[in-house]
Amino acid sequence: MASERDEDLLVADPPLAEDAAHHDGRPDDRIDDERHDEENRLKPEFVRKIRNALDAEENEAVHDLIEPLHPADIADLVELFERDERDQLAAAAAELMSADVIAELNDHVREDMMEALPADAVAAIVEELEMDDAVQLLEDLDEDDQQAILAEVEPEDRAAIESALSYPEETAGRLMNRNFVAVPEHLTVGALIDMLRDEGDLANDFWEIFVVDHKHHPVGTCLLSWILRTPRNIKLTDVMKRDQTLIPVTMDQEELGLMFQKYGLISAAVIDESGRLVGQMTVDDVVHIIAEEAGEDVLLLSGAGEGDINEPIREAYGSRVRWLIANLGTAVVGSAIIAMFGAAIEKLVALAVLMPIVASIGGNAGTQTMAVAVRAIAMNQLTRANTWRIVGRELRVALLNGVTIAVLIGLATAAIFTPELGVVIAAAMVINIIVSGMAGVLVPVTFERLGQDPAVASSVFVTMITDSMGFFAFLGLAVASGIV
Known part of the structure; x- marks a missing residue:
């Protein structure tokens, strides 16, 4: 939480440690012919050396091999090993398993190591760790484990972490950085510069200074570039930007990412329910949020759950099998429609040959539209x-796509089978692609209106609609036209 220092300068709590970017003074040798390939990945032969040293219980050799690596590379190395091997690796190179390494680990791997x-x-x-990294490390642990760890943490840091954990997951309150600089509005530029120079407990990195009133409500911001170019006698209220973007502590991270993207923000103030400044979000954190949300939506569309290769098998099974069961149910609907036209299919085997094409193309068209809509x-x-x-x-796009595909499949079917069947499949293709286009938009929109994540279940229902309509349109038109 921010506190007043030297009567005027308000500075948020400093990070829990100095910026780890220096990595104990070690050179940054992420690109290394011996350990890394041309794409900056750890070479298999290097990993094999470490595994052999572990098997031979040569802990000193393991330490020497790992020591030159960047913390991010050490984290990658840990993730390459099996779960039981990670404990052995961590024991062999315990002093290298720094906070920087832990912060870089995959969530599942980090949780395993913390429990051990x-x-x-x-x-x-x-x-x-920085405060946001510390919160991320603890949030997935059991409450008993959290309390046991927090009991060993300094009281000031413990209070800050507990405050962050009190907010819902994936909200600004959890993600915000409490490491910021705020000053009262009555200062001049010169007084601010002098205070920044004299204050020894400032944030390590900051790009703008928040100006607050007597209730600690943000009233404006000043970029450092403005401060440096402004005469000393000018008041902050005369140069600060009053129109600022404020982030409520309860804002979801997806909405937060969209706000940064829409308004081109570098940083933004986070306020609590009473409007007090309690933290800031910076673009480096938001980049991770945007990447995480984008990947999450893609995986949800496929029904793959978290899609994490380090996810425990039982959790991966549970997240994927329920959607496969749902797909099984939708497939039964399609099969029931086929069964309705069983007699027609027996009379004309070509129907059985062609109907998967109609359903498949319709499904692809629906998936395209659904992806755009989501x-x-x-x-x-x-x-x-x-x-x-x-x-x-999307209806116009679907109509153009349907006509194009219908002409191609219609001509091919007429040449191989009969002209009448070519007309039937062409008409069925147009109908199914149009229906697919409509479903691809309306299904996600409907889920969104109902307050559900459209990425989660849209694919199941769109697939059911496109398959069912494809079979029904093709077989129904074939019967209605009298060709069977």
């Missing part, structure tokens, strides 16, 4: 204000 370490060892790591919803480009315009647009 004693509480005092984890507490020492926590105190070395992304548009996530980016706030598809809203209540323009839903029907987007539906009309």
Whole structure:
């Protein structure tokens, strides 16, 4: 939490440790012919050397091999080993498993390592981390483990971490950086510069200074570049930017990422329910959020759960099998429609040959539209204000696609089978692609209106609609036309 220092300068709590970018003074040798390939990945032969040294219980050799690596590379190395080997690796190179390494680890791997370490060892790591990294490290642990670790942490740091953990997951309150600089509005530029120079407990890195009133409510911001170019006698209120973007502590991280992207923010103030400045979000943290949300949506569309190769097998099974069961249910619907036209298929075997084509193309068309719609919803480009315009647009695209594919499949079918069957499959293709385009938009929009994540279940229902309509349109038209 921010506190007043030297009567005027308000500085948030400093990070739990100095910026680890220096990595104990070690050179940054991420590109190394002996250890890394041309794509900066650890070479298999290098990993094999470490595994052989572990097998031979040559801990000193393991330490010497790992010591020159960048912390991010050490984290990558840990993730390459099996779960039981990681404990052995960590024991062999214990002093190298710094807070920087822990912060870089995959969530599942980090959780395993934290559970294997004693509480005092984890507490020492926590105190070395930036606040947001410390919160991320602890948030996935059991409450009993959290309390045991926090009991070993300094009271001031413990209070800050507990405050962050009190906010819901994936909200600004959890993610914000409490390491910021705030000053009262009555200062002049010269007084501010002098205070910044004299204050020894400032944030390591900051790009703008928040100006607050007597209630600690943010009233403006000053970029450092403005401060450096402004005469000393000018008041901050005369140069500060009053129109600023404020982030509520309860804002979801996806919305937070969109706000930074939309307004081109570098940093933004985070306020609590009473409007007090309690933290800041910076673009380096938001970049990770955007990448995480984008990957999450792609995986949800495929029904692959977290899609993490380090995810425990039982969790991966649970997250994927339920969607496969749902797909099984939708496949039964398609099979039931086929069964309705069993007699027609027996009379004309060509129907059985061609109907998968109609369903497959329709499914692909629906998936294309659904992917566009889900992304548009996530980016706030598809809203209540323009839903029907987007539906009309996708309908026109689907019509053009349907006619193009219908002509191609119709001519091919007429040449191989009969002209009548060519007309039937062409008409069925147009119908199914149009229906697929409509479903690709309306299904995600419907889920979004119901307050559900459209990326989670849209694919199941779109697939059911496209398959069912493809079979029904093709077989129904074949029967209605009298060719069977």
